[in-house]
Each structure stands twice: as C-alpha cells, then as structure tokens.
Amino acid sequence: MAGWNTDQIPDxxxxxxxxxxxxxGLxxxxxxxxxxxxARVVLAVRNTAAGAEAARGIAGDVEVRELDxxxxxxxxxxxxxxxxxxPVIDLLVNNAGMVLLGPRRLSRDGFELHLATNMLGPFALTGLLLxxxxxxxxxxxxxxxxITHKTARLDFEDLMVEHNYRAPSAYGRSKLAVTVFGIELDRRLRAAGSPIISTLAHPGLTRTNLTPRAWEHRGRLGHMIARLGLVATQPVEQGALxxxxAATEPGVHGGQFFxxxxxxxxxxxxxEARLSPEAADPSVGKRLWAVTELLTGVTYL
Structure with missing residues (x-):
C-alpha cells in the first residue's frame, strides 16, 4: 500500500x-x-502492569506512568x-479511547464514561501540560x-446522554466532542501566538482490542460481529499512521486532520481527512470549550 509510512518519521x-x-493497539x-x-516516550496507561509489559517490547527510551x-x-x-x-514536553498524543456496548456507565466523577475518557480527560490533560x-x-x-464524528451531533442539553442512551451514539458524540476540542484548541493557540500546534487524526476502521472487548458480552452475535470486523478493518500498524x-511530519500546520x-x-x-460541519463550526467550539472548563475545572487559553 503506497503512501506515507514510518520510514518518513524524522529523527x-x-x-x-x-x-x-x-x-x-494504536x-x-x-x-x-x-x-x-x-524519542523519549512516556507510556501513559491505566494498567501499569500491562504498560510495563508493553515497554519491555519497545527498543528505546520509554517509561510507564499511571493515568486514568x-x-x-x-x-x-x-x-x-x-x-x-x-519540564519540557515536545509531543502529546491523546490516543487513549473508550468504546463500550451495553448499559450507560459513569466515570468516577459522575460523567458519562465515553465523554469522560474520550474528551474531558484529554481536555484537562492538555491544559495542565500546556x-x-x-x-x-x-x-x-x-x-x-x-469517522463516527461525521454522523454524530452534540446535544448541549444532554451532554451526559441521560436520555435515549445508546452506546454507539454516545461513543460517536464523544469523538465529535474531542474533534471539536482539537479544532478549537488550534484556533485559540493561533490567537494566543503560541508555538504549540494542534492536529488531529483518525484511524478509519482498524483492528484494535477495543472493539472485540466491547462485543464480548454479546454472546454468539458479538463473536460473529467481531469476526466480520476482522475482514472489514485494516491492521493496527496502518491505522496508526x-x-x-500528524505528530511528526515537518510542515504540518495547526488544524490539519489526517x-x-x-x-x-x-x-x-x-x-488529509474531512471534518464534519459541526466539528468545524467555531460557535460549537466556543460553546463546548466553556462547558468543558466548567465540568473539568481546568481553564486555559
């Protein structure tokens, strides 16, 4: 498959x-x-034992730190x-994500779990490391x-999806929210004259351990869907590109989406990928930013 690959990552x-x-996974x-x-790489993981095992398989300067x-x-x-x-961090990749199927679940802070993991946590982390x-x-x-962000819609009257909850829809909303965040972050960094650039990426349909775990409680139907997913998806090595x-190519500018x-x-x-109209809407970005500052208690830019 031709195109950009890891051989093109600069030193x-x-x-x-x-x-x-x-x-x-990714x-x-x-x-x-x-x-x-x-690079010196910090593996920020919920399970430090799994992180340590992963670190042993990486040839290079890595360390493992706990982060939920x-x-x-x-x-x-x-x-x-x-x-x-x-005291100096060159690159932050907000990669971690949560995808669930089944009943609505809440984070320790009382937020809908998809939104908490996929958007509120990355927003707070980015602000604290800015x-x-x-x-x-x-x-x-x-x-x-x-790609699920393209069909999702944010409901500011029900961000925690307390009504008519469906897990796939909640996941899509959370991914739309983090996409809006990444674009709004770019706007604010530019306005502030910051040297930081904010970029975005999505992996398409990629074989990771998230989807099988999400379906495993669905019995024979879940196993069938997971097996079909192996045919429809691409390898994780391609999905991470x-x-x-977005993280390494020289000349990438803020707001680019791959x-x-x-x-x-x-x-x-x-x-370069296409944003949904809602993800690109400055009024949505401004509104979501204000709400997220209130929810997380983290204020910046």
Missing part, C-alpha cells in the same frame, strides 16, 4: 513524547515508532508528577478522532 532524538493508552504502535526514531483519563484526580496527579520530572509543551522548540498536540503523520484515503475514509494510505 526524534532529544524530544519527549507522551502517548496515552500506549500499552496496546497507542503501542505509535509509541514504538516514536521510540524507534529516538476517566478520573480528573488521576489526570491532575499524572500531570503534576510528569511536569516535575519533565506550559510544559510551550517550553519545547516545536511542540505539538494530536487528538484522536473517529494518520496520528504518526485519516485513510480509501473507501469512505475507512482504510488505506494516509491523506
């Missing part, structure tokens, strides 16, 4: 990268590629310790979107 020596959800591929090119994005206390503790040990990122020569933030390009070029952006070589 990363002297750079420190933080990758959330880096013990498996995050592990991303962390491994960055470390292979010389669904807990604002965990986000704050992680950020405080990280900044103390690493000064540390700004200290780097060419800092960058990458937020992981999804959009976020690696994804697969193939059938409806589901698979294939990396290209």
């Amino acid at each position: 990363q020596h002297g750079r420190t990268a933080v990758v959330t959800g880096a013990n498996s 995050g592990l591929v991303t962390a491994t590629a960055l470390a292979r090119r010389g 994005l669904a807990s604002l206390d965990s986000v704050r503790a992680f950020a405080t310790a990280l900044v103390s040990d690493h 000064d540390t990122l700004a200290a780097a020569p060419k800092p960058r933030v990458v937020n992981l979107s999804s 959009p976020q690696l390009r 994804g697969p070029a193939g059938f409806f952006e589901t698979r294939g070589r990396v290209t």
Whole structure:
C-alpha cells in the first residue's frame, strides 16, 4: 500500500513524547515508532502492569506512568508528577479511547464514561501540560478522532446522554466532542501566538482490542460481529499512521486532520481527512470549550 509510512518519521532524538493508552493497539504502535526514531516516550496507561509489559517490547527510551483519563484526580496527579520530572514536553498524543456496548456507565466523577475518557480527560490533560509543551522548540498536540464524528451531533442539553442512551451514539458524540476540542484548541493557540500546534487524526476502521472487548458480552452475535470486523478493518500498524503523520511530519500546520484515503475514509494510505460541519463550526467550539472548563475545572487559553 503506497503512501506515507514510518520510514518518513524524522529523527526524534532529544524530544519527549507522551502517548496515552500506549500499552496496546494504536497507542503501542505509535509509541514504538516514536521510540524507534529516538524519542523519549512516556507510556501513559491505566494498567501499569500491562504498560510495563508493553515497554519491555519497545527498543528505546520509554517509561510507564499511571493515568486514568476517566478520573480528573488521576489526570491532575499524572500531570503534576510528569511536569516535575519533565519540564519540557515536545509531543502529546491523546490516543487513549473508550468504546463500550451495553448499559450507560459513569466515570468516577459522575460523567458519562465515553465523554469522560474520550474528551474531558484529554481536555484537562492538555491544559495542565500546556506550559510544559510551550517550553519545547516545536511542540505539538494530536487528538484522536473517529469517522463516527461525521454522523454524530452534540446535544448541549444532554451532554451526559441521560436520555435515549445508546452506546454507539454516545461513543460517536464523544469523538465529535474531542474533534471539536482539537479544532478549537488550534484556533485559540493561533490567537494566543503560541508555538504549540494542534492536529488531529483518525484511524478509519482498524483492528484494535477495543472493539472485540466491547462485543464480548454479546454472546454468539458479538463473536460473529467481531469476526466480520476482522475482514472489514485494516491492521493496527496502518491505522496508526494518520496520528504518526500528524505528530511528526515537518510542515504540518495547526488544524490539519489526517485519516485513510480509501473507501469512505475507512482504510488505506494516509491523506488529509474531512471534518464534519459541526466539528468545524467555531460557535460549537466556543460553546463546548466553556462547558468543558466548567465540568473539568481546568481553564486555559
């Protein structure tokens, strides 16, 4: 499959990268590629035992730190310790994500779990690390979107999806929210004259461990859907390329969005992806930002 690949990642020596959800799937591929090119990589993971096992398979300078994005206390503790040990962070990849099927669940802070993990946690983490990122020569933030953001709609009267809850819809809303965040972050960084650039990526339909886990409680139907997914999706190594390009390619500018070029952006070589109209709407970005500051207690820009 022709197109951009990891051989085109520039030398990363002297750079420190933080990758959330880096013990498996897209995050592990991303962390491994960055470390292979010389970066010091922080694996920010919920399960430090799984993170340590992943780290043993990475040839390079890596460390494992505990981070649960669904807990604002965990986000704050992680950020405080990280900044103390690493006064300069060059790259933050907000890769970690949560996808569930089944009943509505809440985070420790009482937020709908998809929104808490996929958007509120990354928003808070980015804000708490912003000064540390700004200290780097060419800092960058990458937020992981999804093609599901294109069909989702935000309901500001019911952000926690208390009414008419459906897990796939809640997931799509959370991915729309983090996409709106990434674009609004770019607007605010530019207005502030910050050296940080905010980019986005989505992996199309990629074989990771999230979807099988989400279906495993659905019995024979779930197993059948998971097996069909193996045919319809692309390998995780290909799915990670959009976020690696967003994270490392020289000349990338704030607000650029990368994804697969193939059938409806589901698979294939990396290209620039298309935002949904709602994700690109500045009024939506401004409104979501204000609400998220209130929910997380983290204010910046």
